Every structure is written in structure tokens, then in C-alpha cells.
Amino acid sequence: MKLSGAVLLLAPLAFSQPKPPAFDMAAVERGRVQFKSSCGFCHADDATGNRAPDLIRSALLSHDVNGDMLAPVIKNGRPEKDMPAFSTLSDKTIADMVAFLHKQAYDAMHSAGVPNDYPLAKLLTGNAADGKAYFNGAGGCSGCHSPIGDLAGVAKRYGPVALQQRFLYPSRGVKITATVTLRDGRKMEGVVVHGDEFEIAITGADGWYHSWKRSEVNVVIHDPMAAHQALMEKYTDKDMHDLFAYLETLQ
Ligand code: HEC
Ligand code: HEC
Known part of the structure; x- marks a missing residue:
């Protein structure tokens, strides 16, 4: 028919409609082992960062498609900023690590039931006042939303991880x-x-x-x-964290 x-x-x-991504779990597991041995020292074994930044919340990762953004950084490093170059890793090994990082980010976004995995303090690194300005200005959010209308109390309705996920991927x-x-x-x-x-x-x-x-x-x-999809491509890392900090004030 x-x-x-x-x-x-x-x-x-x-x-x-967006679908949850399908992960190649064998690649994710190979990537986990490889990440731990090559990158864990600086970025932490779960990629949430210690000496070096949290990769899970990195805008680079959220904009990455199959390694197009990540692989060049891994291969070339950022020597002037203490990120070493891993020029000898094979493309396949890098692809495995990229799969692992996407899985980690996906799990963090969807683990609202286990908030201890992802404390609010870690998410709340933005500046709420800048977020409010972005909301009413460059972000154009106020064209569709209002803090005293549909988004009133939004931070009460959702836990921090769920709220972040809702505003990045609202498709309900x-x-x-x-x-x-x-x-x-x-x-x-x-x-x-x-x-x-x-x-x-x-x-x-x-x-x-x-x-x-x-x-x-x-x-x-x-x-x-x-509009949300277009915004995803426009957000800088700072915009995203500022907006999130602002949304968290809508209790
Ligand atoms: C010696 C410490 C160190 C090791 C080991 C290391 N990194 Fe990094 N990495 C850094 C630092 C520091 C930065 C931040 C650079 C900057 O500020 O631009 C960084 C940045 C990055 C970024 C960019 C993040 C962003 O949002 O711009 C990616 C991706 C990354 N690292 C992946 C990896 C992977 C994958 C490995 C293992 C193959 C690895 N790193 C190993 C120190 C390290
Ligand atoms: C063109 C209109 C439009 C613009 C612009 C827009 N949104 Fe949305 N937004 C929507 C629609 C439609 C939904 C889905 C509502 C639903 O899921 O019921 C939504 C959902 C949301 C949600 C989830 C609300 C909930 O109760 O689940 C948040 C948070 C959000 N948007 C924040 C933002 C922010 C922050 C901006 C600006 C950076 C923005 N939106 C810009 C239309 C828009």
C-alpha cells in the first residue's frame, strides 16, 4: 500500500523526526579502552575532564558528525594549548574513540534518572545574565518563548540534565x-x-x-x-552554557 x-x-x-542514534557498541568499547589509555590522564577516563577540559560538554563534540570535527583535533593536537597531537593513531582507532565520545555524551544527556552522574554544578558554568540577553536578543528565543509564559517554571519541571536535553533536542x-x-x-x-x-x-x-x-x-x-535545529549550529559553547544558566533561574 x-x-x-x-x-x-x-x-x-x-x-x-530525529531518532536516537544507533551506536556500534563494539566500536564504543574499543574506543573506551583506547581513550582511557591515550587520553584519560588529561580528560578523565569518562571524558568529563580533569587536567584538560570536559569533552562531553564540548561544543566541538555536539557539532561533530562521524569525527569530522574531532578527528583533526586528535590528529593535529593544539600544541600551543597543551593538547598533544596523536598523529600515529590509525583512522580506525580514532573512529572508535569518536564513537565512544558520542556514546558518553548521549548517555550523559539521557541519564536524568541518575543526577549524581552529572552534578548541576558541572553544568552551571554559564552566566545567567548573558544568557538572558542572548535569549531576548541574538538567540531570538523570545520570539517563540516567554519566561513568564510557556517556560515559566521550566527548571522546576525538568532536572538539570533533562532541561539541557529539552532545550537542545526538543522534539516531543x-x-x-x-x-x-x-x-x-x-x-x-x-x-x-x-x-x-x-x-x-x-x-x-x-x-x-x-x-x-x-x-x-x-x-x-x-x-x-x-529554528531549534538552526540554533544548534549557531550556538557557541558560551551561548549554550549561558542560556542553560538562565533557564535554570526559571524556577
Ligand atoms: C597531556 C594532556 C592531554 C592529553 C593526553 C589529551 N588531551 Fe585533548 N586536550 C588537552 C587540552 C589541554 C585541551 C584544551 C585545548 C584548548 O584549550 O584548545 C584539549 C582539547 C581536546 C579537544 C578539543 C575540545 C574542544 O572542545 O575544543 C579534543 C576533541 C580532545 N582534546 C581530544 C583528545 C583525545 C581524543 C585524546 C586522546 C587521544 C586527548 N585529547 C588527549 C589535553 C590533552
Ligand atoms: C521558531 C520558534 C522557536 C524558537 C526561535 C526557539 N524555540 Fe524553543 N521550542 C520551540 C518549539 C516548537 C518547542 C517544542 C515544544 C514542545 O516540545 O512541546 C520548543 C521547546 C523548547 C524547550 C523545551 C520546553 C519544554 O517545556 O519542554 C526549551 C527549554 C526551549 N525551547 C528553549 C529555547 C531557547 C533557549 C531558544 C533560543 C536559543 C529557543 N527555544 C528558540 C520553538 C522555538
Whole structure:
């Protein structure tokens, strides 16, 4: 049936819902051992930092895709800042360590049930006043949120780790919709079940399903989370920690 075929095609879409990443656990475990022996002395065995910075909260890690940001730093180091170069490690070993770091970050973000793993003091390194300025200014957050409206008491509703996760990856039940304008000018609106450069398919409130060739209609996609995704690429490490410190004041 058409619908199930279309649903299977959702995965590669830019506007499909985010899924939890699939980790290659064998690589993660190899990476854990390797990280401990090569990096643990400075970054701590669990990568939360001691002599050298916490890598789990690093903006570099959150922006990394399959090592594109991390691998060059590991290979070349930052000699002027006491991060040694590991130029002799194989690409495979580095890939394993990258897998380990992503798994550590994912676990930290999703371990709201074990707050002792990730004390608030460690997360609260930002400046709340700067965070507030960013919220109302450059961050554009106030365009959609209000500290006395939807975000009132948000720090009471979520523990610190959950709050950080909510503001970085808020996707709870948010639906991507589209308005499709037909050639005769009729407009139809619904939840997107499939969309690519050739086709768009939506379901309406009453459950009807319809698809069109992209070339035959005019499509406007409404993705409520697009702003958050764009923000993820814009945040600096400081913005992120300042915002978080500010959100924590919304008790
Ligand atoms: C001798 C101590 C030392 C060792 C060993 C070490 N690092 Fe580092 N590392 C540092 C320091 C110090 C920095 C901070 C550099 C800076 O401020 O830019 C750093 C920074 C980094 C960063 C960049 C973080 C960011 O957010 O910019 C990454 C990634 C990293 N290290 C990964 C590793 C990995 C992986 C290993 C093991 C293969 C390793 N490091 C081993 C000291 C070390
Ligand atoms: C274009 C609109 C828009 C902008 C801009 C925006 N957000 Fe959001 N935000 C949303 C939507 C939509 C949700 C999802 C609400 C839900 O999950 O129910 C959300 C969810 C959140 C949540 C989770 C709230 C909860 O109760 O779970 C936080 C925290 C948050 N945003 C913080 C921010 C911050 C900080 C900024 C600015 C850096 C920002 N948002 C910018 C639309 C926006």
C-alpha cells in the first residue's frame, strides 16, 4: 500500500523526526579502552575532564558528525594549548574513540534518572545574565518563548540534565506540517508523511492521505523545530552554557 511505502522513505528526509542514534557498541568499547589509555590522564577516563577540559560538554563534540570535527583535533593536537597531537593513531582507532565520545555524551544527556552522574554544578558554568540577553536578543528565543509564559517554571519541571536535553533536542510530539497549493488555487494542509524533491504526501486531520508530484503543486513546509535545529549550529559553547544558566533561574 502506498502509505507504508511512503513511511519507509521518511528516514533520509531533512525534515524527518530525529531518532536516537544507533551506536556500534563494539566500536564504543574499543574506543573506551583506547581513550582511557591515550587520553584519560588529561580528560578523565569518562571524558568529563580533569587536567584538560570536559569533552562531553564540548561544543566541538555536539557539532561533530562521524569525527569530522574531532578527528583533526586528535590528529593535529593544539600544541600551543597543551593538547598533544596523536598523529600515529590509525583512522580506525580514532573512529572508535569518536564513537565512544558520542556514546558518553548521549548517555550523559539521557541519564536524568541518575543526577549524581552529572552534578548541576558541572553544568552551571554559564552566566545567567548573558544568557538572558542572548535569549531576548541574538538567540531570538523570545520570539517563540516567554519566561513568564510557556517556560515559566521550566527548571522546576525538568532536572538539570533533562532541561539541557529539552532545550537542545526538543522534539516531543512536534509535527511537521505542509500547506500544499494546487494548480487551481485550492490549498490543502496536513501532517507531512513523505516529502522529497519529487513528491509530497500529507495526511489531513480526518486521516485522509494524499500525494502530489512536487512539480505540480506549490509546497510550504512548516517545521516548528527548524529554528531549534538552526540554533544548534549557531550556538557557541558560551551561548549554550549561558542560556542553560538562565533557564535554570526559571524556577
Ligand atoms: C597531556 C594532556 C592531554 C592529553 C593526553 C589529551 N588531551 Fe585533548 N586536550 C588537552 C587540552 C589541554 C585541551 C584544551 C585545548 C584548548 O584549550 O584548545 C584539549 C582539547 C581536546 C579537544 C578539543 C575540545 C574542544 O572542545 O575544543 C579534543 C576533541 C580532545 N582534546 C581530544 C583528545 C583525545 C581524543 C585524546 C586522546 C587521544 C586527548 N585529547 C588527549 C589535553 C590533552
Ligand atoms: C521558531 C520558534 C522557536 C524558537 C526561535 C526557539 N524555540 Fe524553543 N521550542 C520551540 C518549539 C516548537 C518547542 C517544542 C515544544 C514542545 O516540545 O512541546 C520548543 C521547546 C523548547 C524547550 C523545551 C520546553 C519544554 O517545556 O519542554 C526549551 C527549554 C526551549 N525551547 C528553549 C529555547 C531557547 C533557549 C531558544 C533560543 C536559543 C529557543 N527555544 C528558540 C520553538 C522555538
